[in-house]
Amino acid sequence: MARVNVRKGGRADVPFVLDLGKRTIESSVSAERDWTRERTGENYDRLIEYALGQSHELLVAQEGADRLGFVLYLDELPDEVTGSPQAFVVYAAVEPHARRKGVGRALFTAFEESARGRGLPYVSLMVTEQNVAARELYAQLGYVTERRQLCKRL
């Protein structure tokens, strides 16, 4: 386990969120989709810009002066079916060199504490079928599959 500290992030962390996200977003590309790194990167930039314009929280994992990962979540995006309040993860990632050391688990533990502290009764996220690392992490933390997103190539 890395001696990782998870803190609240701010404006100064946005370049890190943009950079690490674009280096790791490939993990979220579904095997069903044609994609280019350029368009996916631009799309990621737009997603982060959108999220930062909403009610959100950014958590950053750090060891010494080094940023190792982050979770960015929205806290005013209720479940679309029931309307129940929730914390919804926009994106999360850990630096490739820092993986399998408990940083992801530390980030998501802090995320849950933060959401609970805001009185939110649920945490929610989307994960790509082929993203084994993330799916395994979420399964370990007790997340269950709630809905399925279907796709068909025309």
Ligand SMILES: CC(C)(COP(=O)(O)OP(=O)(O)OC[C@H]1O[C@@H](n2cnc3c(N)ncnc32)[C@H](O)[C@@H]1OP(=O)(O)O)[C@@H](O)C(=O)NCCC(=O)NCCS
């Ligand atoms: C998913 C991710 C955040 C996990 O971060 P991490 O710091 O490596 O995770 P941890 O070290 O805390 O791992 C916790 C558990 O998750 C599971 N896990 C993590 N990486 C795994 C892998 N590559 N394969 C299988 N299980 C894995 C394991 O059960 C692990 O526990 P263990 O190491 O005791 O076996 C990281 O792989 C990542 O940044 N991926 C790219 C971005 C991404 O997919 N983000 C999620 C978008 S939904």
